[in-house]
Amino acid sequence: MTTICTVYPELLGTYGDGGNGLAVLERARRRGIDAELVSVGLRDVIPDASLYLLGGGEDGPQRLAVDLLRTSSFGSRVRDGANVLAVCAGLQILGLTFCVEGNDEYEGLGLVDVVTSRGERRSVGELATRVDGRLLVGFENHGGRTTLHGGVDALGTVVKGRGNDAKLDGYRTKNIWATYAHGPVLAMNPWFCDEILAAVTGSELEPLSSAADLLYEERCRVLSS
Amino acid sequence: MGKSTMLRERVASVAVRTVNRVSRLTGRGSGTVIGGRVGIKIAPDLVSALARGRTVILVSGTNGKTTTTSMIVAGWGGDVTTNETGANMPAGHVAALVESQNTRVALEVDEAWLSDTLRTTRPHVVVLLNLSRDQLDRANEVRHLAERWRTALETYDDAALIVVANANDPLVVYAAETRANTLWCDVPTTWIADALSCPKCTLAISHVGNSWHCSCGFAKPVTVTSVLGDELVIDGVTLNLELSMPGEFNRSNATLALTALHSDGVDVEDAVRRVNAIHSVVGRFSVRRWNGHVLRLLLAKNPSGFAAMLATLPEDGADVWVAINARVADGHDPSWLYDVPFELLRGHRVYCFGDRRLDLATRLDYGGVDYVVVDDDATVPPSKGTISLLANYTAFHDWLARSQP
Ligand SMILES: [Zn+2]
Numbered sequence: 001m002t003t004i005c006t007v008y009p010e011l012l013g014t015y016g017d018g019g020n021g022l023a024v025l026e027r028a029r030r031r032g033i034d035a036e037l038v039s040v041g042l043r044d045v046i047p048d049a050s051l052y053l054l055g056g057g058e059d060g061p062q063r064l065a066v067d068l069l070r071t072s073s074f075g076s077r078v079r080d081g082a083n084v085l086a087v088c089a090g091l092q093i094l095g096l097t098f099c100v101e102g103n104d105e106y107e108g109l110g111l112v113d114v115v116t117s118r119g120e121r122r123s124v125g126e127l128a129t130r131v132d133g134r135l136l137v138g139f140e141n142h143g144g145r146t147t148l149h150g151g152v153d154a155l156g157t158v159v160k161g162r163g164n165d166a167k168l169d170g171y172r173t174k175n176i177w178a179t180y181a182h183g184p185v186l187a188m189n190p191w192f193c194d195e196i197l198a199a200v201t202g203s204e205l206e207p208l209s210s211a212a213d214l215l216y217e218e219r220c221r222v223l224s225s
Numbered sequence: 226m227g228k229s230t231m232l233r234e235r236v237a238s239v240a241v242r243t244v245n246r247v248s249r250l251t252g253r254g255s256g257t258v259i260g261g262r263v264g265i266k267i268a269p270d271l272v273s274a275l276a277r278g279r280t281v282i283l284v285s286g287t288n289g290k291t292t293t294t295s296m297i298v299a300g301w302g303g304d305v306t307t308n309e310t311g312a313n314m315p316a317g318h319v320a321a322l323v324e325s326q327n328t329r330v331a332l333e334v335d336e337a338w339l340s341d342t343l344r345t346t347r348p349h350v351v352v353l354l355n356l357s358r359d360q361l362d363r364a365n366e367v368r369h370l371a372e373r374w375r376t377a378l379e380t381y382d383d384a385a386l387i388v389v390a391n392a393n394d395p396l397v398v399y400a401a402e403t404r405a406n407t408l409w410c411d412v413p414t415t416w417i418a419d420a421l422s423c424p425k426c427t428l429a430i431s432h433v434g435n436s437w438h439c440s441c442g443f444a445k446p447v448t449v450t451s452v453l454g455d456e457l458v459i460d461g462v463t464l465n466l467e468l469s470m471p472g473e474f475n476r477s478n479a480t481l482a483l484t485a486l487h488s489d490g491v492d493v494e495d496a497v498r499r500v501n502a503i504h505s506v507v508g509r510f511s512v513r514r515w516n517g518h519v520l521r522l523l524l525a526k527n528p529s530g531f532a533a534m535l536a537t538l539p540e541d542g543a544d545v546w547v548a549i550n551a552r553v554a555d556g557h558d559p560s561w562l563y564d565v566p567f568e569l570l571r572g573h574r575v576y577c578f579g580d581r582r583l584d585l586a587t588r589l590d591y592g593g594v595d596y597v598v599v600d601d602d603a604t605v606p607p608s609k610g611t612i613s614l615l616a617n618y619t620a621f622h623d624w625l626a627r628s629q630p
Pocket residue numbers: 423424425426427428439440441442443
């Protein structure tokens with residue numbers, strides 16, 4: 001059984017982030033992979049899962065989420081190799097520090113060597129990133145500027161929008177994918193969803209066509225023009 | 226007020242009327258916002274000057290502003306000045322206040338403009354409906370908005386102001402709890418996804434039955450008004466609420482509207498009869514014709530609005546049409562489609578219209594809902610009976626324009 005776990009949707013679920021869990025689950029099931037989607041509420045303990053999903057959130061909820069995760073088994077599970085897709089606030093939380101409510105620095109989980117400071121202005125709009133020759137398309141809405149340290153690789157290079165710093169977007173470690181493309185990024189980018197699903201299940205996936213293919217084509221056309 | 230100020234405001238008022246008339250005559254617009262903008266340029270205090278001496282009721286919140294304002298207008302009876310085109314920022318307020326001189330005024334107010342509009346219009350009553358996620362790419366995050374409402378109400382100096390507020394929305398309660406003169410209303414509020422974490426301490430709020438509380442002590446206040454089915458009780462008076470418009474949310478809107486009127490001394494027995502008789506509001510819920518189809522037009526702009534509207538659809542498996550755009554007035558980011566419980570449409574076939582029909586189709590596909598992407602209107606097969614058409618803001622106006630009564 002492949003368990004996909006949405007982490008604190010009450011806190012980290014402001015921008016349609018539920019779409020990511022839905023997309024992975026459906027793309028697994030349609031290929032006959034035995035998968036389930038669970039979510040962790042504020043009072044629950046973090047369950048064992050093959051993939052954890054962290055979404056976007058406002059300042060207060062983001063602080064509470066990181067405080068709850070700090071005292072949970074989440075950090076050790078990720079260090080032991082559990083896979084994570086982290087989006088927006090989720091991306092910031094996994095790093096060393098981030099900023100909330102103005103310029104107050106807040107301690108992250110320290111799982112990845114990245115630091116997020118307050119950007120000069122909010123980054124709001126379409127985001128397109130080139131990842132290994134393919135486009136990742138979506139929408140961003142955040143006030144952070146993220147710097148990668150200690151040889152952490154970016155997820156991709158920005159084609160449109162700002163991402164981390166107008167040049168790079170997100171980061172990629174052995175078991176973590178992070179991007180500023182919020183909300184339903186896995187729903188909109190079927191190839192990206194499948195790449196993560198393949199890594200999580202450790203198997204090669206059958207091709208799968210779905211409504212998302214047409215949407216992805218359309219967004220690529222719009223965003224790269 | 227000095228003589229030159231008065232003169233300036235009179236000149237500004239004439240300018241508003243003239244510009245709006247020209248705008249209407251030249252077909253450039255309905256002529257509400259443009260004139261208002263010109264007027265405010267000439268006399269920045271124009272809203273204050275025009276509202277002075279009139280009885281003003283303001284309505285704000287994420288969903289239901291236009292409908293609730295219409296209910297107040299109808300319930301009040303007689304002539305009421307209002308911004309019924311939904312132009313709900315200062316320029317729209319100026320246009321409405323210039324166009325008709327009634328002493329009674331009902332205005333809907335954009336959530337972000339509440340503070341400003343309180344100061345300029347000095348209302349007798351302000352109605353606070355609900356706060357939920359809406360157009361995150363151009364509006365403020367919803368908790369931030371609640372914080373701004375709270376500051377605005379806390380610092381507002383007129384102690385006589387009556388606040389009529391939804392006691393089942395923790396964000397609204399957070400905004401209004403510092404006012405002594407608040408009439409809390411116990412109204413159906415199904416969307417709680419934006420108030421699962423406490424606005425005061427960020428811990429989890431417990432929602433139990435019809436009540437809610439947080440471990441920090443923040444909890445649902447004592448209400449003066451309640452509605453259960455068709456029975457509406459305001460301040461001990463029982464009324465029969467039999468709305469012609471569908472939906473639990475309209476019962477909430479009507480309850481808040483009637484509580485506001487009651488607080489202003491209006492006979493609610495008469496008012497409720499007039500509110501019950503409303504069939505549609507600026508095209509919302511209206512039945513229209515298009516290419517041989519009969520359509521009921523339903524406006525839904527955000528997840529809570531959609532959730533509320535989906536709950537009103539009959540479970541008869543009939544086809545449903547949904548139209549989604551992502552233009553400026555809609556917000557450019559359709560990510561919110563994943564916050565809408567479209568799974569409720571399983572068992573129906575959904576026709577996807579609008580600029581962002583592929584985003585919608587993808588959402589429905591992942592949600593296990595049968596869908597058809599309509600790239601060409603000519604290919605829509607004939608339908609039996611009345612089709613429910615749900616559309617977000619600009620898509621709704623497109624359909625209102627292309628269909629006939
Ligand atoms: Zn609390």
